[in-house]
Amino acid sequence: MPGADGTAVIRSTLRQQIADALRDEILAGRLVPGQEFTVKEIADQYGVSATPVREALVNLAAQGLLDAVQHRGFRVHEFALADYRGMLQARGLIADGIFRDLAVTAPHRPVPPTGYVAVRRRGEEAARAASAGDLTVLIGYDLRFWRELSELFGNAYLAEFLHRLRVQSWAYAVPHLRRESERRGHLRGRLWARHTELVDALTRRDAYGAHAIVAEYHGHSLRLLETLAEAPPPGPRAESLPTYQPNSKTPESPETPESPETPESPEPPA
Template sequence: MEQGSAREGVRPAYAPGAFSRAPGDGRMPECRVPEQARGEQLGVERPGGERAGGERPAARPADGEQARGEHTHSEPPAPRVVQRHSVRGQILDALRAALVDGELVPGQVYSAPALGARFGVSATPVREAMQRLAVEGAVEVVPNRGFRVSERGPRELAELAEVRALIEVPVMMGLARTVPAHRWCGLRPLAEATVTAAAVGDRAAYAESDRAFHRAVLMLSGNEQLVAVADELHRRSQWPLVSGPATRRADLLADASEHTALLDALVSQDLAVVQALVREHFAGADR
């Protein structure tokens, strides 16, 4: 599950795949939605123009007839600021990926103009993105110079792992007891995405898919504030240590296998295995 600890040679306390199958044949249950229910949800029209569920579509106005209350003037063009924000968002994503990959080295100072030239944009969206990273704690503002990548040690990583465990472990255990098996089926593609990213050693893609999987699990709780807090802690735990080695491809593959193993245990409602997987994960995140 975790990629940000950047620990070399540390393996999970259990062998990869040890919990990869549920009792029995280990096959995932099929997730099927009845055709009638699917039609009602999507508003599929039946012969004669009637929609599923007995609802008929609203009549359309005749050609040339203006619907009452409809504005006839054209919409104003989108302001330029939207495009600037879009660039800033792309630069922010690129900088976050560079942090995870170790391209932005902890302790080093980077100027907005230099990074702008690297990305082929002006310094303005880079500076705005860096200000956002400063709020998150990933970088520090250095007056008249630029931004220094924050230096983090093992203690900070251990503290993040402890706080994440306090939040996520009891929530996951509660979900394991209450969420029906078919709800976990929808998370299978997210788990497979982490395996795909790990297989090619793409640390940035793995970090994003790892967080996406965790968010999807926690969203089943229905608590949006919890999801937002946990996701921010997860993001911060993925930043590299000041002296830590780069995460190896084998470590990413081992971590990715935990997602599929966890899903197998959740589908079979094997609470003992779920607890072992989740607690072992957070216990090893600070090593």
């Protein structure tokens, strides 16, 4: 029946809109880890029926962002530092697979030039936001950057999995970074900003160079989050938090990029 199909489409669209809105609330730090709410509360907030809200919340629970609480509703998932370490490891493995595919198959399945142009534009915006310490803008462009970059290599499953990992990574990092921003008044000098260098390496089909850039990114991110997770309430010791200093010299590619070595990332100054 056309009417029934139309209703299903509307409900599906509404469910996705609610899921996207709640995900954005989590990434903005307005829904904090451990916070509980009911389907009715969200339905009342958005002025919609309970059905699409319940479907949206179940969808976010499947993505690992919410936990279902029996007879009480849902709770924002609380990721631990160990979870974040695992996310970075998984992200690195996926990225290496993408880069290796680029080095081996790109001559036979080249990426359209316009693809890199669009991704580089996202990278420029992400890098600009990172340098300025604008976390909200950075997250939006960073997610788009990695999503579009991974989609260039034709494996939708890897692209979707990497996107989910990156959303979860930001969900863990945001509360710590927000507290750091409040403590210092800004995040300038704290955030990774080498997006365009990564695009340039991939444009050259330099799998080892791309691997080195991402390894340095993950190393910095882990050191920063480890420090922030252990940071005391605002006080004098906040001045000892690490500052991001990019390793602007990417090691030259070896003759066999299929098995790159991970370069040592410089320790940030205390």
